[in-house]
Amino acid sequence: MAKEKLPSRKENFSDWYNQIVLKAELADYAPVRGCMVVRPYGWALWENIQGGLDRRFKETGHVNAAFPLLIPKSFLEKEKEHVEGFSPELAVVTIGGGNVLEEPLIVRPTSETIIGYMYAKWIKSYRDLPVLINQWGNVVRWELRTKLFLRTLEFYWQEGHTAHETAEEAQEETRRMLDVYADFAINDAAVPVIQGVKSENEKFAGAIQSTTIEAMMGDTRALQSGTSHFLGQNFAKAFDIQYLDRNNELQYVWTTSWGLSTRFVGAIIMTHGDDQGLILPPKVAPIQVVIVPIHRDEAQKSAVMPVVDRVFAELKAAGIRLKVDDREQVSPGFKFNDWEMRGVPLRIEIGPKDVEKGSVALARRDIPGREGKSFVPQDGLAAAVAEMLTTIQAALLERATAFRDANIHDPKDYAELQEVVQDGWAFSWWCGDAACEAKVKEDTKASTRCIPYDQPGGSGKCIVCGKDANKKVYFARAY
Amino acid sequence: MAKEKLPSRKENFSDWYNQIVLKAELADYAPVRGCMVVRPYGWALWENIQGGLDRRFKETGHVNAAFPLLIPKSFLEKEKEHVEGFSPELAVVTIGGGNVLEEPLIVRPTSETIIGYMYAKWIKSYRDLPVLINQWGNVVRWELRTKLFLRTLEFYWQEGHTAHETAEEAQEETRRMLDVYADFAINDAAVPVIQGVKSENEKFAGAIQSTTIEAMMGDTRALQSGTSHFLGQNFAKAFDIQYLDRNNELQYVWTTSWGLSTRFVGAIIMTHGDDQGLILPPKVAPIQVVIVPIHRDEAQKSAVMPVVDRVFAELKAAGIRLKVDDREQVSPGFKFNDWEMRGVPLRIEIGPKDVEKGSVALARRDIPGREGKSFVPQDGLAAAVAEMLTTIQAALLERATAFRDANIHDPKDYAELQEVVQDGWAFSWWCGDAACEAKVKEDTKASTRCIPYDQPGGSGKCIVCGKDANKKVYFARAY
Numbered sequence: 001m002a003k004e005k006l007p008s009r010k011e012n013f014s015d016w017y018n019q020i021v022l023k024a025e026l027a028d029y030a031p032v033r034g035c036m037v038v039r040p041y042g043w044a045l046w047e048n049i050q051g052g053l054d055r056r057f058k059e060t061g062h063v064n065a066a067f068p069l070l071i072p073k074s075f076l077e078k079e080k081e082h083v084e085g086f087s088p089e090l091a092v093v094t095i096g097g098g099n100v101l102e103e104p105l106i107v108r109p110t111s112e113t114i115i116g117y118m119y120a121k122w123i124k125s126y127r128d129l130p131v132l133i134n135q136w137g138n139v140v141r142w143e144l145r146t147k148l149f150l151r152t153l154e155f156y157w158q159e160g161h162t163a164h165e166t167a168e169e170a171q172e173e174t175r176r177m178l179d180v181y182a183d184f185a186i187n188d189a190a191v192p193v194i195q196g197v198k199s200e201n202e203k204f205a206g207a208i209q210s211t212t213i214e215a216m217m218g219d220t221r222a223l224q225s226g227t228s229h230f231l232g233q234n235f236a237k238a239f240d241i242q243y244l245d246r247n248n249e250l251q252y253v254w255t256t257s258w259g260l261s262t263r264f265v266g267a268i269i270m271t272h273g274d275d276q277g278l279i280l281p282p283k284v285a286p287i288q289v290v291i292v293p294i295h296r297d298e299a300q301k302s303a304v305m306p307v308v309d310r311v312f313a314e315l316k317a318a319g320i321r322l323k324v325d326d327r328e329q330v331s332p333g334f335k336f337n338d339w340e341m342r343g344v345p346l347r348i349e350i351g352p353k354d355v356e357k358g359s360v361a362l363a364r365r366d367i368p369g370r371e372g373k374s375f376v377p378q379d380g381l382a383a384a385v386a387e388m389l390t391t392i393q394a395a396l397l398e399r400a401t402a403f404r405d406a407n408i409h410d411p412k413d414y415a416e417l418q419e420v421v422q423d424g425w426a427f428s429w430w431c432g433d434a435a436c437e438a439k440v441k442e443d444t445k446a447s448t449r450c451i452p453y454d455q456p457g458g459s460g461k462c463i464v465c466g467k468d469a470n471k472k473v474y475f476a477r478a479y
Numbered sequence: 480m481a482k483e484k485l486p487s488r489k490e491n492f493s494d495w496y497n498q499i500v501l502k503a504e505l506a507d508y509a510p511v512r513g514c515m516v517v518r519p520y521g522w523a524l525w526e527n528i529q530g531g532l533d534r535r536f537k538e539t540g541h542v543n544a545a546f547p548l549l550i551p552k553s554f555l556e557k558e559k560e561h562v563e564g565f566s567p568e569l570a571v572v573t574i575g576g577g578n579v580l581e582e583p584l585i586v587r588p589t590s591e592t593i594i595g596y597m598y599a600k601w602i603k604s605y606r607d608l609p610v611l612i613n614q615w616g617n618v619v620r621w622e623l624r625t626k627l628f629l630r631t632l633e634f635y636w637q638e639g640h641t642a643h644e645t646a647e648e649a650q651e652e653t654r655r656m657l658d659v660y661a662d663f664a665i666n667d668a669a670v671p672v673i674q675g676v677k678s679e680n681e682k683f684a685g686a687i688q689s690t691t692i693e694a695m696m697g698d699t700r701a702l703q704s705g706t707s708h709f710l711g712q713n714f715a716k717a718f719d720i721q722y723l724d725r726n727n728e729l730q731y732v733w734t735t736s737w738g739l740s741t742r743f744v745g746a747i748i749m750t751h752g753d754d755q756g757l758i759l760p761p762k763v764a765p766i767q768v769v770i771v772p773i774h775r776d777e778a779q780k781s782a783v784m785p786v787v788d789r790v791f792a793e794l795k796a797a798g799i800r801l802k803v804d805d806r807e808q809v810s811p812g813f814k815f816n817d818w819e820m821r822g823v824p825l826r827i828e829i830g831p832k833d834v835e836k837g838s839v840a841l842a843r844r845d846i847p848g849r850e851g852k853s854f855v856p857q858d859g860l861a862a863a864v865a866e867m868l869t870t871i872q873a874a875l876l877e878r879a880t881a882f883r884d885a886n887i888h889d890p891k892d893y894a895e896l897q898e899v900v901q902d903g904w905a906f907s908w909w910c911g912d913a914a915c916e917a918k919v920k921e922d923t924k925a926s927t928r929c930i931p932y933d934q935p936g937g938s939g940k941c942i943v944c945g946k947d948a949n950k951k952v953y954f955a956r957a958y
Contacts, residue, residue, distance in 0.1 A: 087577075
């Protein structure tokens, strides 16, 4: 329960974040280093994220399946860059059923390899293509510095793995799924993400090209919030995934993979939260509306509660996810704080005066105090609440977008870049040279986040070396 | 694709089962011994099972959460019977991030221990009780003899873990969730299960009492299809889960756990399937209806396809899960076999004559040949199809129940018991002595399946030793 205050976001954003996760009971530390327990409220939020994504995956022709958790060590070694990328992070099962295993098994850090093996078995002809499979599951990466939701040893995610006849189709799929992520992030989670391509240095181990949705958190740091990779024929060749093409010739397939994880819960917290706690966008909020009955004595209670029950029934019938907080042992004020901490988008207060007037009080979570409060008639309340939730959803996106745009800078030179990335992003011309990227990182800790699809056009001079550049890139410090 | 015939069920039930799983593309063997890949069609079936259960869990006040995959070895050792039960089956992570771990981590075989640890942290007062949490996830048990869905090293399940103030409440919960399983099994999966209590010898390692739903497969062998355990204070004491009661005194909580796994997919296959393949109950079928257009030339095709499209749109709008099989390279007959193999409950054929007459042909999967075929008008088709699906659902349950009842025997003496359990179940008086149970197992391979809640009353003589007995028990060979 939300008894103590949070540190303010300005004061200590990192501590604010950790405390919100614990106090809103989204997650807790597990007894294994770097692992988390996702508590029911946090998991309900993740289920809504899953729902929004899964619907979009199915609408774009994908199906779900489940591949094994344990991967033979030799599989990971088949794609050179892949094994180099993941080797330092592996959890290894060496004992099974009391015996030392002949070949150690890796707890999957991602499933390209084992899925590649199965695709080689299943795909024989162009008629079997495309294969469009997604998997919801858990993976383990032995991270050293961990943070609840953002980076944990075990995390939950979905990983899509597709195989195609041509490079073009696989590239289209890579982009399609990035668009799906962006659509979900912007329209369901109100997180205004920027879509673009990762630099060579920042791409997935084993990909030809990685694309990303990048979001700006409330401290202006960037969060890579979902990625979609064009894998070319790298895994097809490593796992011998071949098909007979329309001319009856053997060809390697072209593959993609794309993933979005429980890290996105962190994105929602750090995009929308304020010093009172979490603020959840209505579309993903486990509880969209909380009703707090207000009464001082039994007489008031018996006037108020029938109205509360009726309002609850009406809103529930309208498909609104809601809860009545009828706890007896705590005050309304305590309840207000408690649900503010948990980020419930809208509070309905119903007291004796409201009953008399045939109205209720609505309090928006995104606008604290009097300004966010309004009184509306009980008649037609379900429609008014639904509209208010839509308004809040839009307001959160608008606010986050304005914040992001206000913190993206166009530094005039390298000196100014070094300054602005301390508390914002730089959007600058870059020649594409890894040395320039590395210099920025060394000097400022800012990395290239993505070369966005949305480019101003034309060309300029690299902000680092001054050479000709035809793309602008975002530089930012990142989670 | 279903090109070759299955072995008949009579001939070789085990081989029939394995081939159905592979040919209907429910699952495939993974490259790790004893592990499976659940293919999209199998996973869609599991998603429907999940949906039916999850709705019931939420209706009975439960919430979902996620606890870690990796459990410190010492946790498992805290409950004596639990560790003895699970030790031979453990997969052990000994290396993480390139280093040998100080304490090995167990890939969870079940989560009582790590959840117990967290509950000790969260539960302080009777106000925190009951805790009613469920988890959907994967677990690993190092099984030696494996079979797709029925027994695999890694499997998917849900595990509910609840904590209560009193023994009575925990016992009620244990029974409530067994009832939820039975309700799902009978009403959604058309699997007529028997509810009862496991013998001491057959109970869960660490439970005071285990309860079960037992189903009879098509070869008369029993399948334990879901279990609900009253754990008493065993885990509360092992993990020190204490709360301040209403008199402000420290008490240990009472806990339960209950689980149902992808094994249930096996139950559905082996309850309903026939020599043509799978038969899926409409409520859990990924595809409830398949439409096969019938045309020999372009003229027929252009007459038929608009009707197919209209029927598809109407049924889809009515919430029916369906598919049009418009493959050009295969014949209608091939398609019929293919969808029969996959167990789609209802086939709609639309040909030129049907277009003329304004009707369609319906073919029930559960009644092969002419007898299962009917012609119905296109007008009002959605209602007719919905009704037919309800009829099929009921028919499957009826048939499975009749088969089960016909194969449960009441042997007059031990000699007859030994005979009947070779091809059926015995429902016999049992004194409760483990020695009698062991003797039956040794002589016949049949184990006690459960002491059903539904008892005839009165008393009798133990079928094995002849001593007084006041309960009847099911003896059967089991998976």
